[in-house]
Amino acid sequence: MQPTPDAAREWIDTVRASAARGIGPATSNQTLAEYGNAHMQLARRGLEPKTTGPYLAGWRLRVIPALGHLPVTMVTNGAVDRTVYAWIADGEGRSTVKNSLAILVRVMEQALRDGLITVNPARVKGWQRQYQLAEDELDNPRALALRDWNALEQLAAALVARSHEQYTGWGDVVTFAACTAARIGEVSGARVRDIDRRNWIWTVRRQTTPSPGGLADKNTKGKVARRVPLIEEIRPMIARRLLMVGDNPDARLFTGPRGGRITTAVLRDATHWDELVRALGYKHLRRHDLRHTGLTWLADAGVPCTSCGRSPDTAPCRPPSATSTPTCRASSVPDGTSAPTSPGSVHLPRHRRPCPQPSGGCRKCTIHISGAVILVPSKTTADLRLFLSNRPHVVPRY
Known part of the structure; x- marks a missing residue:
């Protein structure tokens, strides 16, 4: 159920547009967790075996708890941006955030190829500037x-x-x-x-x-x-x-x-x-x-x-x-x-x-x-x- 009539009409227009592209309501309304789990094999193709483990851990431990309940079409750039900065505030390391964001980008890229979305909202920039270098490294790299x-x-x-x-x-x-x-x-x-x-x-x-x-x-x-x-x-x-x-x-x-x-x-x-x-x-x-x-x-x-x-x-x-x-x-x-x-x-x-x-x-x-x-x-x-x-x-x- 949508909160306002305008939101309901917008949702109906979205469903109609998806139907015109051959995408049924059940598929277009899938949550991120459901869609990602169903299409994870496609999303991680090309990954080296050594990389797969950290990516799947990021998906399971961080992406799903933070964004998995949202429908794929409602995952916005702002939602991803706030989620990434919340991970940083929680003390997650740079590599942990990078791996979690990377698998989210791959899943949303698959959704883009499937026609569920028109732009990949997971491609956020600038988050790495939040990490400060160690004091010794800043003052003297040697x-x-x-x-x-x-x-x-x-x-x-x-x-x-x-x-x-x-x-x-x-x-x-x-x-x-x-x-x-x-x-x-x-x-x-x-x-x-x-x-x-x-x-x-x-x-x-x-x-x-x-x-x-x-x-x-x-x-x-x-x-x-x-x-x-x-x-x-x-x-x-x-x-x-x-x-x-x-x-x-x-x-x-x-x-x-x-x-x-x-x-x-x-x-x-x-x-x-x-x-x-x-x-x-x-x-x-x-x-x-x-x-x-x-x-x-x-x-x-x-x-x-x-x-x-x-x-x-x-x-x-x-x-x-x-x-x-x-x-x-x-x-x-x-x-x-x-x-x-x-x-x-x-x-x-x-x-x-x-x-x-x-x-x-x-x-x-x-x-x-x-x-x-x-x-x-x-x-x-x-x-x-x-x-x-x-x-x-x-x-x-x-």
Whole structure:
């Protein structure tokens, strides 16, 4: 029953318009909960299995209690807007609100395709501005990254000491993630064949992430493989791990103490991460902040921020250019500096010798990545044991 005659006439006109499009009164008067539950399979098509769970939780726990009693045709932009801001006022996190709103958008988009509505009212904007950044992040974005190489070594050693039977693999994972600005899932997905032992380049092709039914290997977040240079400080560790896993090209470079796959939750629990980082004075530090550390070191070394975001992160809007992907060709030193430096070199131990060709013309010892120059050895011996026992200098031996 409608509250006023005008509302009743408007409702009759709406029903007639729907009937003219072949939509019966029962369908046009369905509540949002009824319609969404009936058409959820269509609404969530194309979603990855990992995303389906959080979306359905948002639908069940937030969308239905707030808007499920309304007919689909009466879900307005104002109703959705007030609901979203009520979720924020209740203390729901940004990801929780985003997932709940995303599934509502999909359901209303299906209603739009079915002809029940003429515009999707769930596409609200500006709600994310209600979330304030952490105070440390506002005042100093570098507060979310480790200070330097010594701090990284201290963290890695402490994690190993705190783990069961002092498994050194946890320290290797942390060091590798910070020095390559990689996600933990990408580190877990690294295989022997992804490592170029001659030029010390890691080709990131996959990530290992939790999915319904267990862990699964999937594409990188940007759906595009990328090449990451491996700085000199971590090459002995990588060589040691390559020796440990043997000659199987599909073997994982990093695994747990019993050979299992690594996730951020496994790393947290095995090393008592939360307790340990608080004891070290890094109460803000999450596993993903190892990636922030690598990106911060790149920026401090002079790599443009746009290149830091393009090369290690999601796929660019256009195919990657030669300047955004590491290559093993000669390159000149930016701004005519006397000696090339590695990304993040301002945070690394200063024990490297200058290149004998300071002009940057040394074709054998430089890698170009978006304006920064990385030094690599001219060649790598086939026997990694020899490499470990006799570390090559940063410049080639002439």
